[in-house]
Amino acid sequence: MLMGSVRNEPAGEPTFEPMIQIDMEIKTFVSAWKHCDYVSTYMAWMISQNRSDSVRHSNLFSSAFNELLEVAFRTRHADGELACRVSRHGATDRIELTIPCVPEERQFYQEAVSQVAGVEAKERYLNSVSGDLAPSREIVLLELAVDYNATLRVEEAESDAIKLVVDLPLEGLQH
Amino acid sequence: MSPYNLLPRFKAQYDANNQEFSMSGVVRPQAIDELGPSLALLRDAIGRVRGVLYINVRRLTQMNNAAFHAFSRVIIDACRAIPDLKFVVITSSVVGWTSRKFGRLNGIEPNITVEEYDSKFYPGQGFLEEGGFVPILRTQTKMTWRHERTILPRHGMRPGIAMADICCGIGDFAVLVQKEFQPSRIVALDHSISSLDYARRVMREFDIRGIEYTYGDASEMLLDEAQFDLVTCRHSLQIFNRPELILKELYRICKPGGRVYITNEKNSHCLGEPRAESIRWTYNEVAKLFAHFEMDVELGPKSRRYLIEAGFEDIRVETFMVTNMDGDPQDFADVIVAWADVYAGDMATRRGDGPEFVARFRQGFQDHIFAALHPKGYAGWPIWVASGRRPQ
Structure with missing residues (x-):
């Protein structure tokens, strides 16, 4: 079931070919902040080898993916499994992050993702940079859309979890 | 903590x-x-x-x-x-x-x-990376490869190694190395997007696998430390205004015990017979012209010093001469035509050279071509090869 979609996928959505998946107990994942760095760096390196510029692609992908993992790190759900799956269609890489979450968090993700699509997204992002508060999870998702041309949507996953689907067209990002 | x-x-x-x-x-x-x-x-x-x-x-x-x-x-x-x-x-x-x-x-x-920052770092590269120069770069590599394929094993090249070719240009050297020596991995890096596009197109068309072409600044690479057995950087230190910065990076990405291999020219030593005097004058002027744009095409014999100062040991230096007697003399002549077009064309114009100078400058290239195509003539282009080992 599709929830809080930023962009309505056309009926004939292209097939994304799976590339790599890492699953971790959420308890293990949140036991050390550096897991975000390790997982994003490792997966970026693995999936970038056959990109036209592997080093540059890996740097960009790691940068974007790390932000997503840092968002997931803040989950308040104590049990369950974090699943990170990357698949590819042409120039676009898709990250599917399944995160255990409590009902309030589910609502947060739905609202945050729907706001990413707003026309004033860039303005809100700039306001946040010049604001006093450290970037919220919503702003981090917004930044992915503003700086990486990402599209985001939320899908219902199995019990007590949501799936965040982020499409990153990094091959097309200009130098 | x-x-x-x-x-x-x-x-x-x-x-x-x-x-x-x-x-x-x-x-x-x-x-x-x-x-x-x-x-x-x-x-x-x-x-x-x-x-x-x-x-x-x-x-x-x-x-x-x-x-x-x-x-x-x-x-x-x-x-x-x-x-x-x-x-x-x-x-x-x-x-x-x-x-x-x-x-x-x-x-x-x-x-x-x-x-x-990057665009400012490469003051002269624009002259050499425009699209029209590609066929000539390919011909140059073809001519130098005849020599380098036998030289490279003396500088650490062998099957199965991990190697990087920094400032790979249009990537043809990497392709030749892969066919001849079958390294386990080749990373080929350049700062010219148009050259890399060309290299990737060749790779696709010829179904070549195993070469990772990557965009990067040779003086500040994203590549991790100490991961290559051999790092090559050909004809490139001489066109950077700060070659020591590049060497520092080549050292960094080379494994301890691995080698860094560089080739450079000394343009004033290009020679030919007959018409030696005119040829000599023009190539002396080529060196001065490049110096005007902060490039040192006389770097070849300085390679040993650069490698020592960058911290390498077991320095090996040798030279070879590409001549009109290697393969087809017309290839040699074609390269000189391309040099004349760029050096006596765009570069001389940008330096503000007058028509009298340019005419004499061009004449030396014409005479070099004459020597190359003359049935009894001899034309040469000397290259300095040097390598050093990163200490364990």
Whole structure:
């Protein structure tokens, strides 16, 4: 079931070919902040080898993916499994992050993702940079859309979890 | 545990001479407290400078939003408190996210601007990477390869190694190496997007596999340390105004015990018979012309010194002469025609040379072609090969 979609996928959505998946107990994942760095760096390196510029692609992908993992790190759900799956269609890489979450968090993700699509997204992002508060999870998702041309949507996953689907067209990002 | 133990790869420093605050490495803190000393250093720098503070993030490979926000806030606050102070953020086009992310700051405070550093670093490369030069680069590689394929094994080339070809240009050397020596891995890096596009097209069309073409600045590469058994950098140190910076990077990515292999020219030693005098005069002028654009095409015999000063040991140097007797003399002549077009054309014009000089300058190239195609003639182009071992 599709929830809080930023962009309505056309009926004939292209097939994304799976590339790599890492699953971790959420308890293990949140036991050390550096897991975000390790997982994003490792997966970026693995999936970038056959990109036209592997080093540059890996740097960009790691940068974007790390932000997503840092968002997931803040989950308040104590049990369950974090699943990170990357698949590819042409120039676009898709990250599917399944995160255990409590009902309030589910609502947060739905609202945050729907706001990413707003026309004033860039303005809100700039306001946040010049604001006093450290970037919220919503702003981090917004930044992915503003700086990486990402599209985001939320899908219902199995019990007590949501799936965040982020499409990153990094091959097309200009130098 | 000190927060810095968690961020061993991140470094922030301030250079008072250049009014430059630099950050490098990876900075992905969980909490802003971890950045305390670096933020204090930035605030301190802001308090000391007048006019402009450069924020150098060329080697900042990763920074999460939490850190970006923390550093940006200090800069934005300073803009508001000190309206006369300007900030110039120096990014690298190689680190894809930096220009986009830091570029947003200009929309918040006009006193914050972003400059991409790389284009300034390569003052002369534009002359040599325009599309028309590609066929000539291929011919040059074909001529030098006849010699290098036998020379390379004396400098560490062997099957199964991991190698990098830095400043790979159109990538044809990497392809030849792969066919001849079958390394287990080749990373080929260049700063010219058009050259890399060409290299990738060739790779696709010829179904070549195993070469990773990557965009990058040879003086500040994203490649990890100590990962290659052999690092090659051909005909390139001589067209950079600061070759020692490139050598430092070649050293860094080379494994201890591995070798760095460089080739360079000494253009004033190009020669020919008959018409030796005219040829000699022109190639002496070629060296002066390149020097005008901060390129040293006389670097070849200086290779030993450069390698020693960069910290290499077991230095090996040899020379070879590409001549009109290697294969088809017309290939040699074609290369000279292309040199004449660029050197006596665009480059001489940009230096402001008059028609009399250009005519004499061109004549020397004509005479070199004459010597190359003459049935009893001899024309030569000398190359210096040098390599050094990174100490264990």
